[in-house]
Amino acid sequence: MSSPDDRRYTQEHEWVMIDATAANTAVAGITDYAQDQLGDIVYFELPKVGDDVAHLGKMGEVESVKAVSDLFSPIDGVVTEINEKLLDHPELVNEDPFGEGWLIKATMADATTLDRLMSAADYDAFIAGL
């Protein structure tokens, strides 16, 4: 499936988009390709509300049954909300990685950071080459 073109992507398989419901805020998650490669996700270690996250800095971890991976922040900012549903239902990310399975929301220090990330078309070409 092609990735939604309303957001931007990193080479580490995170997505980020402007959050329509709050000013200067972005919402971020991991891609469908990422959840598919990980398999059944069982655990997230996410930052706390108020934590600083840095563009491509480690912001947490994800564990599937057979794998563990670091999560990197797509943006510079301050975490305003985490997806609490994932604590009991990490499988939401397997089921709906671009929607219900979002990971964090954060205020953006610099919205132009998004311009440095890949478009959906570029990301799809990137994963096609992996």
Added chain:
Amino acid sequence: MILPASAHTWILPLWSVTHYSPMVTSDNLRTNLYDTHVTLGGRMVPFGGWDMPVQYPDGILAEVKAVRTACGVFDVSHMGRLYISGPKATEFLDWVLTGSASTLRVGRARYCLICNEKGGVIDDTIFYRLTEDRYLLIPNAGNRPAVIAWFQHWIDEKFFPGCSMEDATTTTSLIAFQGPYTPVLIDQIVDQPLSTMRPFSWAEGAIQGAPVFAGRTGYTGEDGFELLVQGRDAVKVWTALTDSGAVPCGLGARDVLRLEAGLPLHGHEIDEATTPIEAGLGRFVRTEGDFISSQLLESQRTGSVLRKLVGFTLPGRSAPRAGYNLLDHGEPIGTVTSGSYSPTLDTSIGMGYVLGRDIEPGTILDLDIRGRIVPVTVTDLPFYTRPRRT
């Protein structure tokens, strides 16, 4: 995030997020069911020199649940099939195995270890007595060359010409049919009543005309059968099993199931530098008779060992992984060999070695999960025992 691009990260002890290699390398062997796995959407990964499915599209958790509550089917053709024959076959196996061949009756099977002269485990194996002078032995995929070399060395040294070895791995297939529904289903699929067979015994039958050698054995902690068939019959037999409702399961589910059942995996809990006594497998080492490393193993059994395998649990779903440190009041005292979230028990479980002390069940130790220190409780193995069904 950095993804598990290397299939090794799925199975091998040390999770390395920086080690990338192709998903499938061209020099790996393929089982007779390779195309079937690809058609079913199996994710193929290199394991033990073979390209094998680590999971199918429904995922590891669904596959584990199928085996615990209904039935699953695994292609385990990557494991070896060695036939040992001849008037000295029994004497030979009594020498190279920790379990006795001479006391094994025809029709029965036994689990035991193949040790080097220092008591280190070259492999673990199940062997079946076919006739007075003929046995079938199943080594692990990656250890098959080492086992063959070791056996040939001793045949040449002590047992030639009374014993010979034949490797039927590439001409046959091995399919594991595991789960509580398998006794009922097997009698509908095979032309002989196999459900009355005792655990660790074998019998023969046919599936749609294809000859089947069936052992009541497995590596999941459930009731079940392992079916040895000719390579040309593999797809037919596999399809008969999946048509009966058995869920295709990959190596990922197999690893979770064996860990829940407290069963060792060579390269993790056991290896050439570890003895069966250290690994808690002393019950599979006979106390009488002369065999390779028998004196050393007996002295470890009656004396002490430097390290001992323990099982432990921790609440939640963040899993211990091979290579993580076990701590006692901040002091490193051991290393994790295997760990996983256990979907059956809904807690995280692990096994590992603890150095230089006796650790009783109930003891609290600490586990270093990538810098996070969490308490774990030492527990008896296995973690999971299947319910008795009447």
